[in-house]
Structures are given as structure tokens and as C-alpha cells.
Amino acid sequence: MYFNRFLYPALASALVAVLLSACGGGGSTPTATGSGNPGGLSNVLGVTVDAGPAGPVASVNVLYTTVKICKPGDTQCQTIDHVMVDTGSSGLRVLASVLAPGLNLSRLTGSSGLPLLNCAQYVDNSINWGSVASADVVLAGKTAANVPIQIIGDPLYNQLASATQCAGSSVTTAQDLGANGILGIGLFPQDCGSDCSVTRKNGFYYTCTDTNCTAVVGTTASLDRQLKNPVALFSSDNNGVLLSSQKYSGQMGVERTTVPRQCR
Amino acid sequence: MTPTYSRLPALRRSLIGALLATSAGAALAVLGQGPGGDLPTSSVTPALVHRLAAAPLAQAQAYTTQAFTYENGTRVVEYISSTGQVFALSWRGPVLPDLSVMLGDYFKTFQTQTQQMRLQGRRGSAVNIERDGLVISSHGRMRNFSGFAYAPALIPPGVNIKDVLQ
Numbered sequence: 001m002y003f004n005r006f007l008y009p010a011l012a013s014a015l016v017a018v019l020l021s022a023c024g025g026g027g028s029t030p031t032a033t034g035s036g037n038p039g040g041l042s043n044v045l046g047v048t049v050d051a052g053p054a055g056p057v058a059s060v061n062v063l064y065t066t067v068k069i070c071k072p073g074d075t076q077c078q079t080i081d082h083v084m085v086d087t088g089s090s091g092l093r094v095l096a097s098v099l100a101p102g103l104n105l106s107r108l109t110g111s112s113g114l115p116l117l118n119c120a121q122y123v124d125n126s127i128n129w130g131s132v133a134s135a136d137v138v139l140a141g142k143t144a145a146n147v148p149i150q151i152i153g154d155p156l157y158n159q160l161a162s163a164t165q166c167a168g169s170s171v172t173t174a175q176d177l178g179a180n181g182i183l184g185i186g187l188f189p190q191d192c193g194s195d196c197s198v199t200r201k202n203g204f205y206y207t208c209t210d211t212n213c214t215a216v217v218g219t220t221a222s223l224d225r226q227l228k229n230p231v232a233l234f235s236s237d238n239n240g241v242l243l244s245s246q247k248y249s250g251q252m253g254v255e256r257t258t259v260p261r262q263c264r
Numbered sequence: 265m266t267p268t269y270s271r272l273p274a275l276r277r278s279l280i281g282a283l284l285a286t287s288a289g290a291a292l293a294v295l296g297q298g299p300g301g302d303l304p305t306s307s308v309t310p311a312l313v314h315r316l317a318a319a320p321l322a323q324a325q326a327y328t329t330q331a332f333t334y335e336n337g338t339r340v341v342e343y344i345s346s347t348g349q350v351f352a353l354s355w356r357g358p359v360l361p362d363l364s365v366m367l368g369d370y371f372k373t374f375q376t377q378t379q380q381m382r383l384q385g386r387r388g389s390a391v392n393i394e395r396d397g398l399v400i401s402s403h404g405r406m407r408n409f410s411g412f413a414y415a416p417a418l419i420p421p422g423v424n425i426k427d428v429l430q
Contacts, residue, residue, distance in 0.1 A: 052385075060385035088405035121360045122388040123402045123409065124378045167362035169375070171387075178387045184406070191406060195337060195358065203336040203359030 018045040018065065018085065018185070019242040020142055020231050042141025043237040053082045055175035063243075067092065067183055068138035071105060072146050077138070078103050082180045087243070089184035091191045091227025092137055093120060093128050093150040096158070097173060098180045105133035107156070108148055110207035110219045117157055117206040117216055118150045118227060119166030120182075120191065127168035128182070130154040132221075137230040139183075144233035148225055152181070157213055165206065165218065183230075185241050190226040197222050293342035293350045294368035295398075296415055299330055326420040327351070327428070334359070338409070340366075343428055345420045352414035354429055360402070360409045367413060370398040374413075 020043040045065055052059035063085040069092075070077035078100045083092075099105075108131075110116040120128040131154040137144045153172030171177050184191065192204040197220055205221035208214075232238055293299050331341040338357025342350050355361050364371050373396045381389060390403040391411075402411035412429050419425050 057383055057385050059387070062387075090406065120406065121409070122406075123360070123404055123411075124381065124388055124391050125360065125363050125374070125402070126378075126382075126388055167360060167364070169378075176382070176387075178385065186406060188407060192358070193407070199335060199337075201335045203338075 017244050018047055018139075019043060019244055020045065020139060020234065020237045045140040047085055047243075052178045053174040053180055055178075057175070057178070059178040062178060064179065065139075065183060067094075067181065069094065069103070069105075069149070070136040070138065071103065072134050072136050074136075076103060077136075080180050082174075084177075084179035084182045085243075086182050086184050087186050087241075089120065089122075089182065089191065090186045090188045090229045091120075091150060091184045092135075092147065092181065092230060093130075093152050093184070093227070094181035095172070095174055095177065096130065096151045096153045096155055099151065105135050105149075105151070107151075107154075108132045108134055108225055110205070110221065110225070112207055112219065114208040114211065115157065115213060116219070116221060116225060117208075118191070119204055119206065120150065121166070121168050121203075125168045126171050127166050128152045128177075129158070129166050129170050129172075131157050132225065132227065137233075139230060142231075142234045142237060144228075144230035147230050147233060148227050150227055152177070157208075157216075165216065166203075184227070185229050185231055188229070189232045190223055190228050192221070192226055194223070196220060196226060293330070293340070293353060294366060295350055295353055295370050295413055296368050296418060297350060298348050299342055299344045299350050326423045333357075334361075343414070345418065349418055351418035351420065352412065352425065352428060354410075354412040356408075356410040358407045358409070363402075363413075367398070367400070370396075370400075370413070370415065373398045374400055 047063050047065040049061065049063055052062060052064070064082045065085050066079060066081045067083045068077050068079045080094060080098060083094070108116045116132040118130060118132050128150060130150050130152045132148050133151050134146050135149050137147045137149065158172065174180050192202060196202040196204050200220050201218040202220070205219050206216040207219040209217050231241055326346060328344050329341055330344065331339060333339045336357065336359040338355060338359045338361055340353065340355045340361055343352035345351050353366055363374060367374055374393060377393045377395060378391060391400060393400050397415055397417055398413065399416060400411065400413040402409070404410050414425055414429070
């Protein structure tokens with residue numbers, strides 16, 4: 001979360017774009033302008049820097065984008081604005097409080113068949129705690145199907161937040177998070193990786209101890225159940241991300257910041 | 265109750281359990297208190313050998329170190345003065361250790377300062393605090409956290425903390 005924000009200047013309204021796949025070779029290299037879906041290209045996602053979702057504390061140097069999530073294979077979708085773009089984490093995390101009740105994403109289960117829960121820690125000791133659900137994730141014109149995402153503060157399991165073994169201060173509101181969700185497009189395909197598929201007490205994944213979920217315990221999570229950088233799941237344009245912005249006059253703007261990933 | 269740390273020997277758990285009756289049994293060293301386990305002595309059991317620190321550093325008389333790696337892969341080092349007080353801690357690994365336990369009474373300062381950062385719109389940012397007898401740095405990213413904390417007032421005389429934490 002929130003790890004590389006210092007790369008961006010504090011601007012009331014700036015426009016930058018994420019080029020999905022730009023590791024040289026393959027994929028186009030369009031000129032990014034405007035917001036939303038700049039240039040109408042399917043692999044260019046508009047992003048912006050602004051004060052963030054409504055709340056008394058304006059965000060500083062946070063890059064936001066808009067993400068569409070759908071029930072897997074379904075046309076029932078929800079568009080969520082002000083999702084923080086984060087190059088320091090992997091996986092999409094969305095606040096339960098902003099999810100439309102009707103979307104009703106199905107929750108994933110762990111190896112025991114009981115709900116799979118995810119812990120995301122950040123350097124200031126804040127955490128996101130919540131269930132893992134499956135969704136199709138749409139970024140600009142690209143779709144990643146059946147992506148495990150985290151529902152932050154899922155009311156089905158959030159009563160456990162204070163008792164969780166996920167160490168840190170739990171963040172569950174847009175005001176506290178400074179966003180409606182976090183889009184982690186960091187260096188790794190999964191948030192944890194192979195360690196979590198073999199180690200039970202891994203610090204990332206937990207499951208309920210019983211059907212009423214009166215307590216949680218660490219659990220292994222196979223790679224296919226872990227949160228993922230959605231870009232890596234695209235059928236094409238899937239081997240990297242480029243963050244690109246206009247040059248800001250009179251400001252110390254970042255013109256191009258690459259985030260190479262899986263470039264071969 | 266904190267599975268992350270459960271590989272610690274039972275002896276360590278029982279000692280810390282007594283120290284931290286309200287900490288849900290997390291077996292961690294606590295800044296400003298005694299070390300998380302028994303000090304390295306001639307009576308160390310084989311089970312303890314794995315987690316004992318490498319040979320004491322140059323300033324051996326002034327302090328000792330103990331290190332342990334948790335099942336989640338995070339390694340914590342505690343720096344212990346000759347009087348048995350933990351005056352510094354450092355950590356590195358995929359999981360951020362439980363700072364609310366490790367920092368002991370100093371956690372309140374950490375919490376106040378990080379909440380202040382968030383109220384200024386700096387949420388989730390790297391932490392560098394020097395205040396109220398605590399120095400702490402926390403940085404990194406998911407899967408790779410690192411940091412250190414120390415209490416300047418507790419540093420043994422003649423010890424340069426920069427050498428200790430390098």
C-alpha cells in the first residue's frame with residue numbers, strides 16, 4: 001500500500017496512465033492522454049492524483065484508478081472509483097462497505113473447506129483483514145477472470161478483527177484507508193507466493209476453525225487461491241506495467257516510472 | 265495463540281507468558297524489558313542453539329544478541345545489555361512482527377505518531393520516528409519488511425547504536 005507514493009508530486013489534479021504490458025516487445029506503446037481509458041486503447045488505464053474519497057483528511061500523493069469487478073463469467077458488475085494504485089503490494093483489495101450488496105461475490109474456502117481469510121500488512125503497522133472472494137477484474141479493456149480478491153472488513157468475518165493473529169491496526173473504512181480499495185500491481189504475481197502454499201503459519205492466510213468461524217487459524221493457500229496481480233492474468237499484455245504521466249510544468253513531475261515484472 | 269511465533273521453545277513461551285500476561289502469549293522480546301528468552305549461558309539446551317545469535321559483535325562486553333527466525337520467515341534480533349535489558353530490536357522478513365508486543369510501553373508513542381501521520385493524509389507510509397525516548401524505523405513492502413527500534417536512554421555506555429544495528 002501505499003509504498004511508492006512518494007514518486008508522485010502533490011498535485012490537485014494530475015493525469016497519468018498505467019500501460020498494462022510495456023516491457024519492450026509485444027504490446028503497443030501508445031501516448032497516454034486524458035483520463036478513463038486514454039486513447040481508447042484496451043491496455044491503457046487512466047489514473048489520477050486527487051484528494052481521495054470523501055472524508056475530512058485529504059490524501060497526499062496517492063494515485064487512484066477505477067476498477068470494474070464482476071461476478072465471474074457474469075454481466076453483473078460494479079465499477080469502483082478511487083482505488084489506490086500500489087506498486088508495493090500484489091492483489092486487489094476492496095472495502096466491503098463499498099461493495100454493492102447485490103454483487104454477492106462467492107467466498108473462497110481453504111483446504112479444510114472453511115472460509116479463506118487474508119491478512120495484508122503495511123509498514124505503518126496498519127492491516128487489511130478480510131475474506132478472499134472470486135471476481136472478474138476489468139482494467140480498461142482487459143479482463144482477468146476468476147481473480148481471488150480480498151474483501152476488506154467483510155462483515156461476515158470482521159468481528160474477528162480484534163482477535164485476529166494478523167498483527168497490526170485494522171483499517172476498514174474509506175476514510176481511514178484513504179481509498180475504496182487497493183490495486184496491488186507490485187513485483188510479484190501473488191501476495192505471498194510459494195511459502196504460503198506449504199507453510200501453515202505464514203502470516204498471510206487464515207481459515208476458520210469451525211463452521212461458525214468462532215476463531216481463525218493459519219492455513220496454507222495454494223497459489224491459485226492467493227491474491228494476484230490481475231495484470232499477470234490477462235490473456236495478453238500480461239508481462240508488465242508502465243506508469244506514465246504528462247510532464248507537469250513548474251512541478252517536479254514524474255515523466256515515466258517503469259514497474260518491470262516478468263519481463264523476458 | 266499467535267501461531268506465527270509458535271516455533272519458539274516452550275521455555276521461552278513460559279517466560280514471556282509471565283511477562284506479558286495480556287499479550288495473548290506472543291513470545292517476543294520487549295523493548296525496555298528482559299530478553300524474550302533465557303540469555304545465552306553454558307546451560308543452553310540443544311533446542312535453543314538454533315536461535316541464539318551469531319557470536320557477539322565487537323562490543324561483546326557491553327551487550328549480547330539473540331536472533332530467531334519465525335516459521336513465516338521473519339527474523340528478529342534482540343540486543344541485550346549486560347544488565348539483561350533489551351535496548352534495541354531489528355527485524356527483516358515477509359511478515360511484520362507484532363510491534364504492539366515488541367515495543368512494550370513504547371508502542372503507545374509509535375501508535376500516536378503513526379496515527380498522526382494518517383491524520384495528515386500519509387497513510388501506509390514508511391515510518392521514521394524519533395520521539396519520547398523511542399527511535400523506530402519501519403519500511404519495505406509486502407513480502408519484505410524491515411526495520412529497527414531502540415531506546416536511546418537504554419543503550420549501554422560506550423556502545424554506538426549505528427554499529428550495533430548496521
